[in-house]
Amino acid sequence: MSNIDQSKIRNFCIVAHIDHGKSTLADRIIEKTGLLTSREMQAQVLDNMDLERERGITIKAQTVRTVYKAKNGEEYIFNLIDTPGHVDFNYEVSRSLAACDGAILIVDAAQGIEAQTLANVYLALDNDLDVFPVINKIDLPSADPEKVINEIEDVIGIEAQDAPLISAKNGIGIEDVLEAIVAKIPAPKGDPEAPLAALIFDSLYDSYKGVIIFVRIKEGTVKKGTVIRMMATGAVEEVVEVGYFGAGQFIPCEELSAGMVGYITASIKNVKDTTVGDTVTDHNRPCKEPLPGYKKVNSMVYCGMYPADGAKYPDLRDALEKLQLNDASLNYEPETSIALGFGFRCGFLGLLHLEIIQERLEREYNLDLVTTAPGVIYKVHKTNGEVIELTNPSNLPDPSEIEYMEEPIVSAEIMVTTEFIGSIMELCQERRGRYLGMEYLEETRALLKYDLPLNEIIYDFFDALKSRSRGYASFDYDLKGYEQSKLVKLDILINKEEVDALSFIVHADSAYERGRKMCEKLKDEIPRHLFEIPIQAAVGGKVIARETVKAMRKDVLAKCYGGDITRKKKLLEKQKEGKKRMRQIGNVEIPQKAFMSVLKLDDKK
Amino acid sequence: MNSISIYIHIPFCIKKCKYCDFLSAPYGKTVQEEYLRALKQEIIEEAEKYKDYTVKTVYIGGGTPSVADPDGLCGIIKKLFACYRVEKDAEISMEVNPGTVNPDSLQKYRKAGINRLSIGLQSTHNRELELLGRIHTYEDFLEAYENARKAGFENINVDLMGALPGQSLTDYEESLKRIISLKPEHISTYSLIVEENTEFYKIYGEEKEKIERTGEGFGILPSEETEREMAALAEEMLTKEGYRHYEISNYAKEGKACKHNIVYWKRRNYIGFGLGAASLFENTRFTNTKNLTEYLKNPVGKREVEKLSVKDCMEEFMFLGLRMYEGVKDSDFIDCFGKSMYTCYKDVIDKNKEEGLLTGSETLRLTDKGFCFANYVMAQFLL
Numbered sequence: 001m002s003n004i005d006q007s008k009i010r011n012f013c014i015v016a017h018i019d020h021g022k023s024t025l026a027d028r029i030i031e032k033t034g035l036l037t038s039r040e041m042q043a044q045v046l047d048n049m050d051l052e053r054e055r056g057i058t059i060k061a062q063t064v065r066t067v068y069k070a071k072n073g074e075e076y077i078f079n080l081i082d083t084p085g086h087v088d089f090n091y092e093v094s095r096s097l098a099a100c101d102g103a104i105l106i107v108d109a110a111q112g113i114e115a116q117t118l119a120n121v122y123l124a125l126d127n128d129l130d131v132f133p134v135i136n137k138i139d140l141p142s143a144d145p146e147k148v149i150n151e152i153e154d155v156i157g158i159e160a161q162d163a164p165l166i167s168a169k170n171g172i173g174i175e176d177v178l179e180a181i182v183a184k185i186p187a188p189k190g191d192p193e194a195p196l197a198a199l200i201f202d203s204l205y206d207s208y209k210g211v212i213i214f215v216r217i218k219e220g221t222v223k224k225g226t227v228i229r230m231m232a233t234g235a236v237e238e239v240v241e242v243g244y245f246g247a248g249q250f251i252p253c254e255e256l257s258a259g260m261v262g263y264i265t266a267s268i269k270n271v272k273d274t275t276v277g278d279t280v281t282d283h284n285r286p287c288k289e290p291l292p293g294y295k296k297v298n299s300m301v302y303c304g305m306y307p308a309d310g311a312k313y314p315d316l317r318d319a320l321e322k323l324q325l326n327d328a329s330l331n332y333e334p335e336t337s338i339a340l341g342f343g344f345r346c347g348f349l350g351l352l353h354l355e356i357i358q359e360r361l362e363r364e365y366n367l368d369l370v371t372t373a374p375g376v377i378y379k380v381h382k383t384n385g386e387v388i389e390l391t392n393p394s395n396l397p398d399p400s401e402i403e404y405m406e407e408p409i410v411s412a413e414i415m416v417t418t419e420f421i422g423s424i425m426e427l428c429q430e431r432r433g434r435y436l437g438m439e440y441l442e443e444t445r446a447l448l449k450y451d452l453p454l455n456e457i458i459y460d461f462f463d464a465l466k467s468r469s470r471g472y473a474s475f476d477y478d479l480k481g482y483e484q485s486k487l488v489k490l491d492i493l494i495n496k497e498e499v500d501a502l503s504f505i506v507h508a509d510s511a512y513e514r515g516r517k518m519c520e521k522l523k524d525e526i527p528r529h530l531f532e533i534p535i536q537a538a539v540g541g542k543v544i545a546r547e548t549v550k551a552m553r554k555d556v557l558a559k560c561y562g563g564d565i566t567r568k569k570k571l572l573e574k575q576k577e578g579k580k581r582m583r584q585i586g587n588v589e590i591p592q593k594a595f596m597s598v599l600k601l602d603d604k605k
Numbered sequence: 606m607n608s609i610s611i612y613i614h615i616p617f618c619i620k621k622c623k624y625c626d627f628l629s630a631p632y633g634k635t636v637q638e639e640y641l642r643a644l645k646q647e648i649i650e651e652a653e654k655y656k657d658y659t660v661k662t663v664y665i666g667g668g669t670p671s672v673a674d675p676d677g678l679c680g681i682i683k684k685l686f687a688c689y690r691v692e693k694d695a696e697i698s699m700e701v702n703p704g705t706v707n708p709d710s711l712q713k714y715r716k717a718g719i720n721r722l723s724i725g726l727q728s729t730h731n732r733e734l735e736l737l738g739r740i741h742t743y744e745d746f747l748e749a750y751e752n753a754r755k756a757g758f759e760n761i762n763v764d765l766m767g768a769l770p771g772q773s774l775t776d777y778e779e780s781l782k783r784i785i786s787l788k789p790e791h792i793s794t795y796s797l798i799v800e801e802n803t804e805f806y807k808i809y810g811e812e813k814e815k816i817e818r819t820g821e822g823f824g825i826l827p828s829e830e831t832e833r834e835m836a837a838l839a840e841e842m843l844t845k846e847g848y849r850h851y852e853i854s855n856y857a858k859e860g861k862a863c864k865h866n867i868v869y870w871k872r873r874n875y876i877g878f879g880l881g882a883a884s885l886f887e888n889t890r891f892t893n894t895k896n897l898t899e900y901l902k903n904p905v906g907k908r909e910v911e912k913l914s915v916k917d918c919m920e921e922f923m924f925l926g927l928r929m930y931e932g933v934k935d936s937d938f939i940d941c942f943g944k945s946m947y948t949c950y951k952d953v954i955d956k957n958k959e960e961g962l963l964t965g966s967e968t969l970r971l972t973d974k975g976f977c978f979a980n981y982v983m984a985q986f987l988l
Contacts, residue, residue, distance in 0.1 A: 528820060530960060530978060550820055553829040554836070556853060556979040557798070563612055563869055563883040565921060566890070566911075572924060575984040 004077065006259045007187045011079045011216065013096060015124055016106040017114035017474065021136040025106055025168040025177070026064075026082055032174050033066035033078060063202075063214060063261060065244045070182045078181065079245075079261035081201065083120075089349060090478070091297050092202070092329075094123050095277045098293055099201040099216035099261060102130040102185030104177065105152075109135045109143035109165075112151050113441065115415035115474035121156055127293075132184040133163040134177055139170055155441050190258030196220035196228070196282040198256075198264075199291050203274040205325035209241070211268035212250065215280055216261050218291060223255035227283040228266060231290040235273035236283050237266035271328045299331050299347025300408070300479065301354055301374050301458050302391040304501060305361070306343030308368035308581070308592055313342045319365035320344060323357060330357060335392060339501040339585050340370055340595075345392055348374075351458050370583070370592045372501045376454045379406040379482055393503040396489050399540055407485045408454040411436075412477040415447050420469040424448060427468055431456035432507060451480060455505065490515055492522070493536040493543075497586040501595055508539075515545040525594035527578075528552040533588055608661040608692070609886070610868040611685070613644070614879030615670040615678070616897075619705065623738035623804035624797055628881040628895060629668035639901050640880075641677045645684055647878050647904040652688035655876065660691040662865040664698045669725070671701035675710040679717035686718060696721055696760075696864045703749040704741035711749075711756035721863075722753050723762040723793075729780040733769050738804065743783075750787060760861060762791035767835040769797050770809060770825050777835050778842075785846050790861040794839045795854050796832060833977060840973075851930050853979055870925045872918070888913045915942065916988050919949060924983035932970025953985045 016022040063081045070076055083096040097103065103124040107113060124131050133152050135145045145165050152160040164180055166173030202214040215222075222228065226239045243252040244262040256262040268274060276297070279290035307316045317334075324330050331347035348354040354374060361367050380388040380396065381403045390396060412433075416424050421438075425448065428435070433450040440446050452461075457477070465473045490511050492502040502522075506514050515537025522535050526549050533549040557571065582589035616629045617637055632640070663685065670678060685691065698721040699714060714722075728734050729743045753761060763784050767777050784792060799805050799813040806813075812822035820829040827835070840850055848856035852870065855863065868875050877884045881895040891908045894900050913921075919942060926933035938946040946969070947954065957963040962975035962982050975982055 524818075527818075530981070552978070552981075553820060553833045554977045555981040556977055563875055563877055563885065565869070565885070565925065566883070566892070569921070569924070569987075572980065572984045572987055575980060576987050579984070 004257075004260070006189070008074065009077045009079065009188055009259050010102070010181050010185045011081070011100045011188055011259070011261055012102045012104060012181060012185045013081045013083050013100045013124075014104045014106055015083065015097075015117070015120035015131070017108070017111075017116040017120075020106050020108040020111070020114075020117070021168045022106055023082070025104070025134070025136065025166070025174075026080060028168050028171060028174045029078070029080060029178065030064060030066055032178060033068045063245045065246070065261070068178055068182070071179060072182075076182055081261065089353070090119075090123070091295065091349075092276055093120065094127065094293065095199070095201045097124050097127040097129060098277075098291075099199055099214075100127075100129055101188050102132070102181075104181070105131050105133045105156075105158075106136050106168075107133060107148055107152060109138045109145045109148055110140045112148050112445075113155055113415075115413050115447070115476045118156070118415070118447075119413070119476040121158075130184060130186055131158055132180055133158065133160045134180075135163050135165050136168055138165045139167040139172065151442060188259030190217065190219045192221050192257035194219040194258070195285050195287040196222055196226070196280065197287040197291055198222060198280040200230070200274055200276055200278045200280060202276060203271050203328070205271055206265075209265045211265070211271050211274050211325075213264045213266075213268070213274045213280065214261075215256070215264055217256050217258050219258050219287060220282065221255050221257040222264060222280070222282070228264070228280050229283040229286065230274060230278045231281055231286075232278040232294055232296075233273050233275060235268065237268055239264055239266050241265045271325055275328055297329050297349065299329070299349065299377075300454065301348045301350055301376060302345060303348075303354060303374040304335060304337060304340065304343055304372035304392070305332075305346050305358070306337065306340040306370045306372075306501075308370055310341045312367060315365065316344065316361070316367055316369075319361050319367060320346070322365075323360060327357075329353070337372075337394070337501045339499045339583060339590075340372070343370075347391065351462070368592075370501075370595050372595060373504045374458050375504055376408050376458060378487065378505055381405065390505075393489055393505050394500045396505070404484050405487045406482040407487060409451050409480045409483050410454050410457065410477040411480045412450045412452050412457070412475060413447055414450065414465070414473055414475045415441070415445065416469055416473040418444050418446055420472060421446055421448070423468045424465065424473055427461075427464055428452065431461060432510070452477070453483075453485065453507070454479070456507075488539045490518075491538045492518060493534075493538060494522070494526070494590065495533045495586055495588045496536075497588075498538075499585055499590075511537075511539050512544050515539070519545045519547040521597055522594055523547040523549055525597050526588070526590055529588060531587075607658050607874070609655055609658045610662040610664070610865055610873065610875040611660055611689070612865075612875060612877040612879075612882055612884075613648075613663070613665045613670075613681070613685075614877065614882040615665060615667040615673050616640070616880045617667065617672040618669045619672055619740050620738065621804075623736075624799070626800040626803050627668070636897075637673060638677070640897075641673060641681060643901050643904040644879050645681050648681065648684055649688055650905045651876070651878070655689065658690070658874070660685075660689045660695055662696045662698070662868060663691070664865040665719075666700045668700075669702045669705055670699055671705040671710065675713045679713050682717040682719070691718075698723055698762075698863065698865055700725060701749070701753075702739075702741065703745040706749050706752065708752045708755065711752050711758070715756045715758060720758070721760040721762070722758050723764065723791075724749060724753070725764045726784070727764060727766040728769065729783045730776060733772065733776070736770060737766070750789075760791070761789045762793055762863065763787070763789045764793045764795065767794060767796050767839070768827050768832045772827060774831060774834055774838065778838055781839060781842050785842065791855070791857045791863060792843060792848060793855050794836070794843075796836075797826075799826070836977070849930075853928050853976060867929070870929050872921055872925060888918055918942070919946075920987050922946075923950065923986035927969075927971055927979070927983060927986075930970065932965060932968050935967050935969070949988065950986060957982050957985065 014022045014025055066078045068076045068078055081096050081099055083093045105121055135148055137143060138145055149160045164173050164176035197219040198215040198217045200213055200215055203211050206212055222242055224239055228239055229236045241252050242256045242262055242264050243250050250263060277294040281287045307313050320332050329349050332344040335345045336342055358369060358371060361369060378390040380390050382401050383403045414424060428450045431452055433452045436449040438446050438448050465475055486508040487505050488508045488511055490504055490506045491498050519535045519537050528549055530552060532551045535547045536543045537545040581592055617632050618629045620631055697719050699719045700723045702725045726746045727737060731742050765780055765784060799809045809826055812826050816822045816829060843856045848858060850856050851862045874886050875884060880897060880900050881893055883892045890911045890913060893908055935946050954963060962972055962978055963969055964972050
């Protein structure tokens with residue numbers, strides 16, 4: 001295995017918009033190259049988390065090596081690196097792309113190019129990858145391959161006339177794709193004798209092997225016993241094992257040399273030491289400089305996570321610890337809320353990342369969680385010159401100590417069919433978007449460009465976008481920077497008591513609207529008590545909106561069940577059970593879902 | 606000698622009422638005969654177990670027991686007297702509905718030993734009766750009531766329902782007035798509960814849920830506020846006429862409280878016979894099968910038995926006992942469980958006293974306000 005001819009290696013990935021069939025094509029490639037029979041394949045081998053399969057998205061990069069015997073009689077090694085497919089994971093995507101030499105662009109024959117397609121293609125081109133297109137789902141009645149081919153040439157500007165026309169689902173045209181991989185993806189370069197330089201494009205934690213680092217060897221060779229150093233984090237370890245990726249398994253081998261894709265284990269205990277994008281080098285014979293493109297990933301979205309049952313706090317801590325082993329982009333630190341007790345302030349790449357972590361905690365670790373409204377990092381410039389990075393609204397200093405505040409802004413691209421341009425522009429306007437321009441990609445589709453405050457898109461922007469375009473709009477964004485903004489803290493008072501877990505930072509102009517909607521929503525969520533409960537929204541102590549939960553007038557079962565006590569008791573038990581899912585704030589019991597329901601406030605459908 | 610009470614279930618009716626979710630249905634003559642035979646068999650074969658107990662109260666409920674053939678039913682009562690030691694002054698109640706009784710049948714019941722009748726009137730307005738799916742009119746009731754008095758019944762209960770769809774406070778007041786003028790010994794005032802699996806649920810289910818959430822519906826079912834006014838009105842009018850509000854939904858003239866129901870609230874022993882009937886005996890609960898075919902095949906066989914834990918018993922002691930106006934006595938609690946109720950429930954009791962829902966200490970009872978929120982209070986007594 002050690003004498004692999006570089007010219008027979010193809011390192012590539014598939015880029016696509018969500019749902020355009022990326023994972024299905026990956027499955028077909030694996031199947032056709034004989035790594036697995038179709039019987040052994042569970043649908044979509046590469047998406048191996050339950051959650052990924054359910055949502056049809058790839059969360060963690062997956063990689064697989066197969067061998068393909070081409071029509072020219074030669075055997076080729078294919079390293080297929082499956083990239084995560086969501087804007088939250090852009091940086092991971094860019095590093096996975098950097099591990100490849102080429103990319104297959106897969107486009108849905110019926111839907112054509114989408115915002116994410118563009119974003120991913122640009123990422124691939126930025127990484128100097130050779131991209132060749134494949135038109136998928138040609139068997140759909142609404143397929144229009146000609147139109148899509150023209151669109152690819154016009155919009156992206158890559159040759160598409162001889163793009164394979166395929167149906168990954170039905171196995172049509174897969175041979176063409178395999179031949180195109182051989183013909184169009186360049187073989188890797190690099191000197192096996194040079195000092196080691198390997199790009200980390202993913203890592204995962206295994207309880208037996210420790211951290212397993214996924215690498216692309218750019219230069220040099222690594223084998224068992226090599227003392228390696230992560231150039232960014234500085235961690236130094238001796239290599240225990242190197243190998244390559246079977247389908248769902250790790251296959252050890254002698255060495256990995258320039259051009260190859262594989263894994264390294266070195267009894268590393270923490271994925272934090274092996275951040276994506278870092279360069280692995282030989283500690284004793286280091287390369288001159290690290291590979292380009294490394295950056296430290298920062299959390300963009302923060303929220304509080306609390307166990308529904310306070311006694312489960314240690315369980316939540318353990319679960320977060322375990323998840324973090326596999327997910328270096330998850331941050332958390334303990335915090336306390338008056339309303340919710342002990343919990344954690346957690347940082348995520350984006351809202352999808354947040355939702356994924358939340359679902360994994362609930363499913364895999366069987367935890368019932370209460371999540372506070374997600375927020376972004378605000379920069380608070382204090383009058384004394386100090387700058388605070390604020391992730392928890394409760395920690396906002398007194399207004400008298402604040403000189404000004406800044407909020408993160410993203411550049412967003414929204415692709416939409418022309419009939420919905422109006423409603424999408426209206427949405428962006430409501431979310432304080434700054435219109436930058438619009439390009440028509442073809443007669444019926446346009447690309448809208450906006451600068452948007454991040455805090456306006458993390459709540460329910462994606463849902464609103466989908467519902468206002470009947471699912472047709474797609475969206476992509478990049479962090480642009482910070483801008484000064486008129487921000488205020490909106491507090492919610494329930495029965496005159498401030499509920500810290502419901503506070504959030506909002507632009508002064510939308511404070512009234514948000515406050516009003518919050519109060520309305522909470523009025524529906526909070527059950528009636530024996531007394532009247534005022535729900536108020538306040539900014540700086542001044543009430544700006546109010547609703548009232550009326551007092552309950554009776555709660556009695558004036559019905560005789562005779563001797564059937566069991567039935568009566570079941571009713572009371574149900575009532576008591578309902579109370580268990582409540583949080584006590586002062587003398588008001590608030591259902592846990594009330595804390596979450598206020599996140600989705602867009603009422604225009 | 607220890608005593609027990611006996612409940613006998615007759616699951617027949619002429620036609621299912623639209624709000625009814627009890628175990629009852631219209632049955633043909635043959636099934637009715639088979640049922641009475643099975644019931645008789647059960648009563649006879651079970652007698653041995655209770656030979657050391659006297660029977661203090663008997664209650665024949667349904668369904669509509671008066672739908673059953675009077676001679677057949679009286680035959681069962683006769684068997685009961687023959688096989689059990691029924692106390693001389695035992696309270697023997699039977700539910701009847703207007704439109705299913707006549708002077709002849711009522712005399713038969715009285716002669717067989719029934720000494721208390723519970724008449725299902727529900728409303729004195731014919732349009733409300735029709736809406737409920739009742740088979741009788743107010744006039745049918747008046748006739749039945751008069752015939753019952755003539756047959757010698759000196760202890761009669763009348764059932765009245767509030768919170769009906771479209772019912773106003775005045776409508777309810779009128780029904781109350783009319784019933785009071787007849788001077789029955791006992792009046793039960795229930796609120797309509799829109800239960801799942803009923804005709805009414807299909808029509809009013811959504812509104813009911815809205816009322817539960819917000820206190821107000823769509824204007825067809827009375828709001829929570831109106832319902833509370835109805836309850837307050839009943840309390841005021843009936844108390845003025847010398848009825849005592851002795852349980853959440855029951856009023857009686859002095860000495861006429863239903864002894865059988867009190868057995869339930871005080872968790873004394875009671876044995877249920879018939880389809881789906883529940884029993885409580887020495888802190889064990891058993892329930893007959895609810896499947897008619899199964900019951901007919903083997904009326905003494907299939908019983909679901911549940912041995913109640915001390916926790917179950919304590920909970921029941923509290924939430925059943927508190928239904929009664931007189932409340933629960935700590936001395937009784939100590940007799941049952943060997944410790945004071947304050948050892949288990951101090952926090953709950955203090956909290957509810959503070960909220961003005963409970964009062965007293967040795968004797969603990971719901972306040973007037975507490976009666977309005979009985980479920981809220983009772984749910985807290987589940988451990």
